[in-house]
Amino acid sequence: xxxxxxxxxxxxxxxxxxxxxxxxxxxxxxxxxxxxxxxxxxxxxxxxxxxxxxxxxxxxxxxxxxxxxxxxxxxxxxxxxxxx
Numbered sequence: 001x002x003x004x005x006x007x008x009x010x011x012x013x014x015x016x017x018x019x020x021x022x023x024x025x026x027x028x029x030x031x032x033x034x035x036x037x038x039x040x041x042x043x044x045x046x047x048x049x050x051x052x053x054x055x056x057x058x059x060x061x062x063x064x065x066x067x068x069x070x071x072x073x074x075x076x077x078x079x080x081x082x083x084x
Contacts, residue, residue, distance in 0.1 A: 005046040005049070006046070007036075007043040007044060007045055007046075008043070008044040008049055009041075009042075009043065009044075010024045010025060010041075010042050012044075013044055013049075013052070017056060024042075025042065028042055031062070032055070032062035033048075033052050033055065033062070034048045034051055034052070035048055036048070
C-alpha cells in the first residue's frame with residue numbers, strides 16, 4: 001500500500017533541507033518556493049514538495065523571476081507615447 005503524503009509545515013521543510021525556519025519563509029516570500037498560505041501559516045502540498053526538491057536539485061529554476069517582473073512593471077508604469 002502506498003504511503004499517502006500530507007502537507008508539510010515550515011519546520012518540516014527546514015528540517016528536511018537543513019535550513020532555518022527563517023530561510024524557508026524567506027524563500028517563500030521571495031517567490032522561490034511554492035506554498036499555500038493559511039492565515040499566517042505556510043503549508044507545502046505534496047506536489048509543491050516535489051517541485052521544491054527539483055529546485056534544490058537544480059533540475060528546475062525557481063518559479064519567480066524578480067528581474068523579469070520588475071522590468072514588466074517598469075514598462076507598464078512608463079507613460080505611453082502617442083503620435084498625433
